[in-house]
Amino acid sequence: MSHDTPAGPGTALVTGATAGLGRELAEQLAARGHDLVLVARSAARLEEVAEELRAAHGTDVEVLVADLGDREQLRRVEERVLDPDRPLRVVVNNAGFGLKQRFLDNDVEDETAMLEVLVTAVMRLTHAALRAMRAGGGGRVLNVSSVAGFLPRGTYSAAKAYVTHLSRWANADGWTSPRPRRPT
Numbered sequence: 001m002s003h004d005t006p007a008g009p010g011t012a013l014v015t016g017a018t019a020g021l022g023r024e025l026a027e028q029l030a031a032r033g034h035d036l037v038l039v040a041r042s043a044a045r046l047e048e049v050a051e052e053l054r055a056a057h058g059t060d061v062e063v064l065v066a067d068l069g070d071r072e073q074l075r076r077v078e079e080r081v082l083d084p085d086r087p088l089r090v091v092v093n094n095a096g097f098g099l100k101q102r103f104l105d106n107d108v109e110d111e112t113a114m115l116e117v118l119v120t121a122v123m124r125l126t127h128a129a130l131r132a133m134r135a136g137g138g139g140r141v142l143n144v145s146s147v148a149g150f151l152p153r154g155t156y157s158a159a160k161a162y163v164t165h166l167s168r169w170a171n172a173d174g175w176t177s178p179r180p181r182r183p184t
């Protein structure tokens, strides 16, 4: 989802930026001239990736250590996204994981923890990003979903279906201007 952005690439925040798709997205954003804010749980790995990207691309890289499954830590990331003094042009909600067992074999607390990262964190950071971008100079949000969201395969699929629908709706909604409340 996006709307017009001012000239220049600006700063991009990437969650789950230390491995897999997030690491690759961070690399590609740096190669396009974006400065970066990298989010993950491991401080050591974040510093390692930040140093690699600074050396390879001359990018300014900030690291933000946070477990997105923890509401207090997630709040710190939301505050960074909303900071009007350090606006973000791109927010990538990428961090995620699946559970190894089937639904009824998983502890329900593990199911809840997965939902917090795959759904709650993505929703809250999308809300923060769109608000900040609507108030500021525009921007883009990229939510990493999965083809699993199109299949009835457990709670991971259900969570990714949420991400796909949220993102499709936000992309089409014209969220850039406040709307009057719809009557109920």
Ligand SMILES: NC(=O)c1ccc[n+]([C@@H]2O[C@H](COP(=O)([O-])OP(=O)(O)OC[C@H]3O[C@@H](n4cnc5c(N)ncnc54)[C@H](OP(=O)(O)O)[C@@H]3O)[C@@H](O)[C@H]2O)c1
Binding pocket: 015, 016, 017, 018, 019, 020, 021, 022, 039, 040, 041, 042, 045, 066, 067, 068, 069, 094, 095, 096, 097, 098, 117, 144, 145, 146, 147
């Ligand atoms: N791999 C696939 O085949 C595939 C296919 C379709 C969609 N996806 C989706 O693509 C995204 C990335 O998957 P991936 O396989 O590339 O992941 P990955 O290689 O396992 O890397 C996960 C990244 O997320 C971070 N992370 C995990 N839990 C976190 C948490 N609670 N809070 C903050 N950061 C967290 C990890 O760092 P720390 O451990 O240090 O926190 C790491 O940087 C996910 O949303 C996944 O569902 C993956």
